[in-house]
Amino acid sequence: MSAPRVHSLAEAVARLRASDAAEAFGPLGSEPLLAVDVEGGGGSPLPGAADALRARLERLPCPTVAVARGGARGAAAKRWSPAFDVVVESDAELARVAETTARTPIAAATCAQLLRLGVWRDVEGGLVAESLAYATLQAGPEFAAWRDAHPARPVRSEGDAPPLRVVREGERLHVTLHRPARRNAFSAAMRDALVEALALALEDGSLREVLLDGAGPAFCAGGDLDEFGTRPDPATAHLVRTTRSAARALAACAPRVVAVVHGACIGAGLELAAFAGRVRARPDARFALPELAMGLVPGAGGTVSLPRRIGRHRTAWLALTGTAIDAATALDWGLADELAPAP
Numbered sequence: 001m002s003a004p005r006v007h008s009l010a011e012a013v014a015r016l017r018a019s020d021a022a023e024a025f026g027p028l029g030s031e032p033l034l035a036v037d038v039e040g041g042g043g044s045p046l047p048g049a050a051d052a053l054r055a056r057l058e059r060l061p062c063p064t065v066a067v068a069r070g071g072a073r074g075a076a077a078k079r080w081s082p083a084f085d086v087v088v089e090s091d092a093e094l095a096r097v098a099e100t101t102a103r104t105p106i107a108a109a110t111c112a113q114l115l116r117l118g119v120w121r122d123v124e125g126g127l128v129a130e131s132l133a134y135a136t137l138q139a140g141p142e143f144a145a146w147r148d149a150h151p152a153r154p155v156r157s158e159g160d161a162p163p164l165r166v167v168r169e170g171e172r173l174h175v176t177l178h179r180p181a182r183r184n185a186f187s188a189a190m191r192d193a194l195v196e197a198l199a200l201a202l203e204d205g206s207l208r209e210v211l212l213d214g215a216g217p218a219f220c221a222g223g224d225l226d227e228f229g230t231r232p233d234p235a236t237a238h239l240v241r242t243t244r245s246a247a248r249a250l251a252a253c254a255p256r257v258v259a260v261v262h263g264a265c266i267g268a269g270l271e272l273a274a275f276a277g278r279v280r281a282r283p284d285a286r287f288a289l290p291e292l293a294m295g296l297v298p299g300a301g302g303t304v305s306l307p308r309r310i311g312r313h314r315t316a317w318l319a320l321t322g323t324a325i326d327a328a329t330a331l332d333w334g335l336a337d338e339l340a341p342a343p
Helices: 009-016 049-057 075-083 091-103 105-119 123-138 141-149 188-203 234-243 246-252 268-273 302-321 327-333
Strands: 006-008 034-037 064-067 086-088 164-169 172-177 209-214 257-261 264-266 278-281 286-288
Touching: 006 009, 009 034, 009 049, 049 075, 064 075, 064 091, 086 091, 086 302, 091 105, 091 302, 105 123, 105 141, 105 302, 123 141, 123 234, 123 246, 123 302, 164 188, 172 188, 188 246, 246 268, 246 302, 257 268, 264 268, 268 302, 278 327, 302 327
Parallel strands: 006 034, 034 064, 064 086, 172 209, 209 257, 257 278, 264 286
Antiparallel strands: 164 172
């Protein structure tokens, strides 16, 4: 894959003034993303250009990348980066964003557009918008290509073992994801059980704490891939997601929820844990959003929960690169609130 073109600020402002700018960038155009050197190269735009650039960038159907090789905390980056979807500090970081965008440009564009909405939306509106975007992509060619390359395996019986363990301990409700053999892959049955457990917490005000953790080697390795795309149609799947929403329930009782995460905290696992009022990460925890590689966007509430913790730029970075971060980085970013000792 060839390196993406990096425009100067002056070039970007001039190019985006053109009437066909929205068609030139994105999946339907010649450039799947717009990368701009915000520190120079080509001269500085006229006064007031920042607001004009921001308004035009918001309409582009593609990820927009601020290239700040001097660091995201530099003066130029602070001035210009709020207008962009993601900030990178090196050509290597830009290449990671460009690789994902080239491989799944429709999902990348949809993810960028979705995260831009977070500036104004509330939790409920955000979850609906995310689910609609997810449903759209489920009917698209990128997810179909991923599903063809990764056929779903036959559903294996897990016997009578419940996917969730719920134990009341005085004023605490201890909820444990319990599919250890599948690294607690988030299945429809687990979702339904979690919604029911959280409904109990919402109805019983005497429960002062909900402790959420996972059994086995991982907190949650993400959605159960064998269930992806198995609903009769994406529209029905959207209605199910927005009717039985674990994300909505977690957000409703968030001040009482403590999530203790370890091992893989991936995809749906990360998205749901981020709703908790407090996240304790064990030293072995690692965090990632892999959905774009499947031609999808985060679909368990991550485009709502993560920006509220770490901001739009870092959420976009995780989604647009699939990069995994460790517990120390999660603590530094605010994705975790404290490091918990190993059991």
